Amino acid sequence: MLVAQFIKPGNLSIVDYPIRKLNDDELLIEISACGVCGTDFHIYKGDAPASFPIIPGHEYSGVIADKGASATEFNIEDHVAIDPNIYCGYCNECRNGRVNFCENHKALGVTLNGGFAEYSIAPSKQAYLLPKDFPLSDAAFAEPLSCCIRGIDRAEIKCGDNVVIVGGGTIGLLMLQLAKLRGAAVVALIEPITSKQNVALNLGANFVLAPDDSVSINNLIELTHGGFDVVLECVGSKDAVEQSNRLIRRGGTLVIFGLADKSSYINLNLFDIFRKEISIKTSFLNPFTFQRAINLLASGRINVRAIQPKQYTIQDIKKVFNSNSSSDVIKYQIINKKKEAR
Ligand SMILES: [Zn+2]
Ligand SMILES: [Zn+2]
Structure with missing residues (x-):
């Protein structure tokens, strides 16, 4: 699959990347749209922590293409948005309800491979079901909205x-x-x-x-x-x-x-x-707010269409990271299949 990878700060490459075998609790998601966040620019510049090399992108939505044996909550072809923040559930912070301070916190697109790719592998508990008729490019706003x-x-x-x-x-x-x-x-x-x-x-x-x-x-x-x-x-x-x-x-x-x-x-x-x-x-991360974000998007109470994201394909992603921050583009999105992202 085609992916964008930060090899190290300042070094962005488009590479052909193998799709690994799924673990039992994982989903393979064919990505439709992935928002480019201010954090991605910080990671690219090397002034936000991340694991390199990394496939960045933590604001994404897509269609389930495959699933592990125990990922029974979802079906192939389901439309989902992904909460990138993965909490361990057993550290002192998690067990006291402060999951956003999890001592073993991992994040898709930051410490694990994320969404500037044709496909992404995510634990099924990170996926949130979307109505089939809800535009997947709008659903890519679920993560920033949850924050x-x-x-x-x-x-x-x-x-x-x-x-x-x-x-x-x-x-x-x-x-x-x-x-x-x-x-x-x-x-x-x-x-x-x-x-x-x-x-x-x-x-x-x-x-x-x-x-x-x-x-x-x-x-x-x-x-x-x-x-x-x-x-x-x-x-x-x-x-x-x-x-x-x-x-x-x-x-x-x-x-x-x-x-x-x-x-x-x-x-x-x-x-x-x-x-x-x-x-x-x-305010740090998005503890237990992702479902509310989906609810607000699906009910039409939050208008993300007005933001009119400027969409690029993975092949053109360098244009985004070379753009200057004073441009009047509010939001960039990396889209995989135009047809599905609209
Ligand atoms: Zn973000
Ligand atoms: Zn924890």
Whole structure:
């Protein structure tokens, strides 16, 4: 099968890769679509941990092509989305319900081969059944959505809260919709690129502002009587976190969601955050949120079509990793069979 492989940081190759024999509990999935995540760019640059060489890609959906003897929950031809995070179930963290901190955590596309390939092998417990008529390219958003649900749970948004999202990429645009579902009164989005601002407006954002538009941002802080109840940081940069801190009202909650470089630090004024009594939270992986993500996608409550992923085949994947991050493409997807991914 044709796969994309990170041989080591900065070295991406398209190779012919053998499909190994399945273990009893495994599924062979013919991949339809696999989203390209910010994390994949970090892995490619060598500033997020991964096992090399690796077939990356952890946001994928496809059709079951074969299954091991004990994978009785699924049938050949079933459509599934894959939760890439594999927890051991027996370490101290797992046994205390904190599976996302599993001491033996493995992830398809990060420490095990993943979805930038024609086929992927996954333990059957990682697969989530999709309605047959649900588009598989939309289902490839289940993984990022499941992570966003974790972030939204951590934010504890109450109906009537004012919420601002910093960063209008895929994550910010999913968070925007989730914040509205949670009953936010006002949802604002801070994002420099106009095309992303427009998608946010189409998805119901009340305000969209550029991060350097300090006049409008100050007006918004005034309009919300001193700042937002909840700020969701979805960039992963020092500037974005520091701006998030300026947007939050006294007693508010900041969720730092974006994945930053390993060398990033923030500068917060201790007296300022003391007086504001803010809660600063982070959000890690997607413990027990994958089924809810599938439910929201299948019911049409979350619109991923508006994000309009730009699709490339495995053969063309280098164009994605050579693209520059300020382009107005919100999401890239690697698709295997065009017919099925649409
Ligand atoms: Zn991801
Ligand atoms: Zn564990």
